[in-house]
Amino acid sequence: MAERDWRIFKEDFNIMCKGGRIPNPIRNWDESDLPNDLKEIINRVGYKEPTPIQRQAIPIGLQNRDIIGVAQTGSGKTAAFLLPLLKWIQSLPKIERMEDADSGPYAIILSPTRELAQQIEEETVKFALDLNIRTVAVIGGLSREEQGFKLRQGCEIVIATPGRLIDVLENRYLVLVQCTYVVMDEADKMLNMGFEPDVQKILSYLPASNLKPDNEDAEDSEVLMKNYSSKKKYRQTVMFTATMPPAVERLAKNYLRRPAVVYIGSAGKPAEKTEQIVYMVSDNEKRKKLVSILNSRLDPPIIIFVNQKKGVDVLAKSLEKMGFNATTLHGGKGQEQREFALASLKNGSKDILVATDVAGRGIDIKDVSLVINYDMAKSIEDYTHRIGRTGRAGKTGVAISFLTKDDSFVFYDLKQCLINSPVSHCPPELANHPEAQHKPGLVVQKKRKDETIFLS
Incomplete structure (x- = not known):
């Protein structure tokens, strides 16, 4: 294809890139330069066509480039970083004897939450098992000694939470x-949760000898592919995120070398196929409004977000008393309870998951028809991730949010989300609200009759 054709192809899939010498995206799996056995597994697990992030990130990853991938949740990011990783590990000797584990794994995958780490592990095992590549999940809530024993048995990939x-x-x-x-x-979530010092500490444990040069060689595929099929290749650092706040940019600047940046759609914007509905209510009206919605559109699975752990338990018990089939998920639950709650929603034994933001990022529950923000999220980033639980993988979804006067700090950003969504409508109560006319923290000051300025 000519350069113009590639430009049109990228526009069709909302792919935007920054950085030098970026390869063209793949149009199908046959173009991916992945080994045949890996392509057979891709076909077997039902990945018919690459998603937009996979189309662009995989060919970059196969060149041993550092990558920043910015894409909505549910966009196929896991396979986008996993497939190049598995191809590389296939070229290396397996870690088979216990004493070999002293030299550690070939790769680490960091996740902000246990649930996301376990989800990545499930996805990895789908591909890695037949390739005789072993993974160990190192997460809280499980026995450290048991995890240590598995690590000593030897593994090629460690999937972990930072702590x-x-x-x-x-x-x-x-x-x-x-x-x-x-x-x-989910780098943005990791930093929001305060894990930046932990991430820096983990990266300090890696050898400095395999760092890429911090010059144009870090964009040159020929230089980067030297010693690729060995343990001595240049370190490859890949960061995936749904939003790009300053903290993520700072981390990338410190630890990635001349990364290729891949944007899918508009970074941080809610899925275009999710209809966002907003109701302005008082605290006393929430429960009645929620029951009315559930009675009219109970099409499980449904996720209801509440900000406080205690509020989750109280609301779930109330729903159960009214005959709804609900389960709960929050940080106060033990690991087995959390896993059981997610499994109950996925297998259909429960219709509704009432949760805190623990369920707001990275967790993939198929065909969630409805997300309800019973309590509005504390930031527009958290809102974006919450409503990203529905409308996933090309499907449509609905997100309903209850707004009270105490949520005024998010009115402006929420109004912009609704205005910019092709399938949503901003209600007049929000559109015309004084707090929705400018960003929080800005003081509107009249200079003259015909001029308004904004001061921070």
Whole structure:
């Protein structure tokens, strides 16, 4: 295809790129330069066509480039970083003897939450099992000693939450002396949760000897592919995120070398196929409004977000008393309880999941028809992730939010989301509200009759 054709192809899939020497996207799996056995597994698990992020990120990843991928949740990011990783590991000797584990895994994948880490592990096992590539999940809520035993058995990939990974590193259950592939998934969430010092500490455990040069060579595929099929290749760092706040940009600047940046659609904007509905209510009206909605459109699975753990339990009990089939998920639950709650929603034994923001990021529950923000999210980023639980993988969805006067700090940003959505409508009560006319923290001051300025 000519350059113009590639430009049109990228526009068709909302692919935008920054950075030098970026390869063309793949049009189908046959063009992906992945090994045949990996393509057979892709076909078997039912991935008929690459998603937009996969089309562009996979060919970049196969060149050993550092990548920042900015895409909505449910866009296929896991396979986008996993497939290039598995191709590389296939070229390396397997870690088979216990004593080999002293040199550690070839790759680490960092996740902000246990649930997302386990979801990544499930996805990885789909591909890795037949390739004889082993993974170990290192997460809180499970026995550290048991995880240490699995690590000593040897594995090629470790999938971890930052806190527990530091724990096993400090206790010498694990070393990273031959780790040359690092993935940070949901990087914005990780930093929002205060994990930036932990991420920096983990990266300090990696050898400095495999760092890419911080010059144009870090964009040159020929230079980057030297020693590719060995443990001595340049370290590859991949960061996936749904939004690009300053903290993520700072982390990328410190730890990625000349990364290719791939944007799918508009970074941080809610899915265009999700209809967003807003109701302005008082606190006393919420419960009655919720019951009315559930009675009229109970098409499970449904996720209801509440901000406080106690509020989750109280609302779920109330719904159960009214005959609704609900379960709960929040940070106060044990790991087994959290896993059971998610499994109950996925297998259909429960219709409704009442949850805090623990369920707001990265968790993939198929065909969620409706998301309800019983309590409005504390930021527009959290709102974006919450409503990203529905309308996934090309399907349509509905997100309903209850707004009270106490949520005025998010009125302006929410109004912009609704105005910019092709399938949503901004109600007059929000559109005309004084707090929705400018960003919070800005003082509107009249200078003259015909001029208004904004001061921070």
